[in-house]
Amino acid sequence: MTTPDSSKRYLLYGSERYALAILRPIQAAIRARGDEAAWFFDGPGAEDLVEGERLLSVAEVRAWKPRAVITSSNAVPHFFPGVKVETFHGFDAGKPRHIYVRGFFDLYCTTGPRDTAQFRAIADKVGHFSVTETGFPKIDPFMREISxxxxxxxxxxxxxxxxxxxxxxxxxxxxxxxxxxxxxxxxxxxxxxxxxxxxxxxxxxxxxxxxxxxxxxxxxxxxxxxxxxxxxxxxxxxxxxxxxxxxxxxxxxxxxxxxxxxxxxxxxxxxxxxxxxxxxxxxxxxxxxxxxxxxxHPYRDGRSSERVLDAIDTFIAGGGRNRRRKPLNLWRKLKIRRRIGYWGRA
Structure with a gap:
């Protein structure tokens, strides 16, 4: 879990270039609080980071010990330190597998009431993740523009x-x-x-x-x-x-x-x-x-990123654990290890 010296470090994890648009508003909110953000990519996107955005290797992530790993992807390396947080990569458009729990995350930050109700129903049943409605960080700058x-x-x-x-x-x-x-x-x-x-x-x-x-x-x-x-x-x-x-x-x-x-x-x-x-x-x-x-998405204040960080603070303050352990997920974990090329200890 977390350690005192990593309490203000957040890893932003992407698998596609569109992760930049989703997670950069969170990076801005982290920096506004005087905290640190760094990035890890296991797919396209790292080449589009700009000056001042820090990219880490697997070894550097493990040594850096972020308090949370925040991602819009469907999975996240279990061997990275920190609370695993899902922010989603879009709204539910009616495709299969949007309301789908893959067993990787401690905390789901949902976009609005419809998703919140469905994920909370699953959380009540399985017990290995928590749900907080925050709004969608990607649209924070956008919501301020369209007022x-x-x-x-x-x-x-x-x-x-x-x-x-x-x-x-x-x-x-x-x-x-x-x-x-x-x-x-x-x-x-x-x-x-x-x-x-x-x-x-x-x-x-x-x-x-x-x-x-x-x-x-x-x-x-x-x-x-x-x-x-x-x-x-x-x-x-x-x-x-x-x-x-x-x-x-x-x-x-x-x-x-x-x-x-x-x-x-x-x-x-x-x-x-x-x-x-x-x-x-x-x-x-x-x-x-x-x-x-x-x-x-009832939020019009452009502060969903801040709500994500607040949700992480609340989860960690409550002990940083859910009432049940996450499933073993061995096959999916193996696929992530193969994709990233890491075979060390978890």
Missing amino acids: GPLPPVRQPPVILYHSTFSPSWSAAETLYEEVKRLSRDGRWRWIVTFHPKMNPETTAKFKALQNEYLTFAENDNILELFPQVDMMCSDTSSALNEFLLTGKPVVTFKNRRPGPQLIDIDDPKEFEPAIERALARPPALMQAIRDYANAI
Whole structure:
């Protein structure tokens, strides 16, 4: 567990580049308290650290003895010191395995009431992790930026097209011809961005569509694009829930969990009229978006990162343990050791 000399050290652990956008607000909150943050990556992302951000090796992490390891990944090395904390890498978009306990974490910091209730029900049953609702750290800077009234639709309107990488849920190939057609008549401007795990062939096809009306963006943080657009088109991506927090409409194709907050279609022929409806911002739709945003993330103060740190303090002050031990998890632990290349003692 923790030791006195590591009480103000936090390790930020990433497996993908998007971990930077999620965990950097926590790093800022740690530094604002006069404490220390360092990073460890077992996948892409380390190359994008900037001056002043510290990268550690496995041996350095173990010697540094962080009081907590904070991650947006689904797993974390059990042999790293400190409380293991999960902040998630997005909202529940209706995909399988979002509400899924993998046996690695001491503390789950949930994004809003819906996830909190589901994880607490599991925690009450299994007893080997705790749950605190904090909000989503990734959107702290974003929440501060979008305070105020919703801006009017631009002329011409700007549309963000984003698709999940999961082949079963992605509409990118299905809607490709429609995006191609609609991005050439000049009525609307388009920004296209995909998950980094998207099929490279699909990504290449959309990049090839670039013209004066369509831009392909490769931002690590999709939130940077939200203020630039008037609506979003997607499928079953967790990013659409982040976008709904702006109060702007979303058109989806065969969404896994459609509701009144979305304009969901199941035929490419409906794509163009659905966009026209979204840009008209009908009052019933806009109210449904506001209601949904409050249900998934009621926090508007941009201080979710501080709540994560407070939750860690409270957990450690209470003894730093749950009522039951975590499962052995031998196969998953072996896979992490193999990925990181560490075979030493836990």
